[in-house]
Amino acid sequence: MRYPDFYDMYRSAIKNTWTVEEVDFSTDMRDLDTRMGPAERHLIRRLVAFFATGDSIVANNLVLNLYKHLNAPEARLFLSRQLYEEALHVQFYLTLLDTYMPDIQEREQAFRAVEEIPSIRAKAAFCQRWIDSVQTLDRLETAAQRQHFLLNLIGFAACIEGIFFFGAFAYVFFLRSRGLLNGLAAGTNWVFRDESLHMAFAFRAVEQIRAEEPDLFDEGFKARVVEMIVEAVEAEVSFAEDLLQHGVAGLSLADMRQYLQFVADQRLSLLGIPIRFGSRNPFPFMDLQDVQELANFFERRVSAYQTGVVGEVELDAAF
Template sequence: MFVGGIVLCPYERLEASNEPLLTLDDQRFVLFPLRFPQIWDMYKQALSCFWTVEELDLSHDLVDWDTKLNADERHFITIVLAFFASADGMVNENLVQRFCARCFYGFQIMMENIHSETYSLLIDTYIRDPQLKDKMFHSSETVASIGRKAQWIMRWLGADRPFCERIVAFAVVEGIFFSASFASIFWLKKRGLMPGLTFSNELISRDEAMHTQFAVLIHSLLLSRPHRDVIIAIVQDAVAIECDFVREALPVHLLGMNPKLMIQYVRFVADWLLQAFGVGKVFHDQNPFDFMDMISLSGKTNFFRKASL
């Protein structure tokens, strides 16, 4: 298919025969005319949000890390950064091997590389114990809850899954598996701590919101979509794993943040995603965090909050 659509790997072509969005087109090497302008519009929106690691200023973060965060808070943020560092690599691996996309996905791969560089830099800056740093850089093998996320990603984005299920799973990774981690860093922003980390979180959460939106858009353009029970099963499975991650990363109650509230937030985000897929709410939880009502998304309200109103 031409730019603005999706180009499939050879093993994906059989399932694409009845999907106009996925079918190869003789004009796929030519940019215009655009057959799916809404896809192109999202690509241009993503392009306008480009940023680099060099824009981040971490000079004040170490003082906050050493003097204003307690040991439990440092543990929490360390596990969050460890997940982030491994997650973007897994996302990129599956984008390249599974979706083989142009335009938006090509740009997304570049941005995921920037995200990965950012998280690696943050870990390298904050974690000065060489053994702990090495453990965090291999977190999918050394942290049980992150390993379960990695296994889920490989299972649902595997070649044996139909494209329509993989696109749902991809949105779940970007939406649900990042939700608690993003919220934890916005919690630091509310307290006026770690300005370099929190600014990077604003940029990355904006990017990931667009990636989630794009997956939802692709799903909406498919003629053959997963049954609602399949979508619910994918989301519920991911929510259970994300809740395990919260319990492991946040074993104690912190000021304004605890496992119960964070799990409630994860379920709130999951309901938004289910609604976006046309399924309807399953968990019926409210957003427990006032600081997640308004965050940076190109100057607009929080992606999940705005879409649920």
């Protein structure tokens, strides 16, 4: 096996199996109706509209671009599993739509977010510029073509999953820190675990490509990566301006910008590129999110869920 790390990541992903049916939304509607004001409800509507379209963009990129050119069998095992998880995320977000937006017209507007909501349209335009442009490449025969594909891979991991989705997760976990929308938080926690492994795989792939072809990572290429990440931060800040336009107590635009800059610096560091912003994480609840929590004995389901049977199975054992 030439790339055992990719195979190990595939096996780790299998252990993180969960289903949407296990998410309990029973208290969420009460929170929306009685415990949250117009500003928080606007935030949730925008967030759900982004979720409804965001993972579809990710899934398209997996099928049309990444699988085509990351052709090591171990890598394709992981990408196949990731595609299943992206479909699971889409199912989760569709369930959110059905639960949070019972009005059919409101749901239809959410599905048209990339055309009708400027802050989401800007993020879709970012994806089209940096991600979709590689679709015309059938083979990566030149260094320029390989760099073009690498920009797609880095944009996919560092910007879409690593900035756009991590920004969205911050809103959810902020609300969770206030005891709100436990169903959304529980499902998002499992999505967070999936996305973290997706990013780890993509950054490991970038690291492997860099080891095999170091000349691809010249100063011009690094400058384009920085340009792309800075553009992603600005697009996500514009989304934050939309979400927070009515004022959400305890969550400021300045803090959100600082958090996005902090996350962007983390992605640059993983790529071996000097940080751009020098910002610190203003959200303690996001620091806690990266820590494995102890499961309460009476908890309905452990967040670190793993599938599989442990031990030997004897079919003729006496019960």
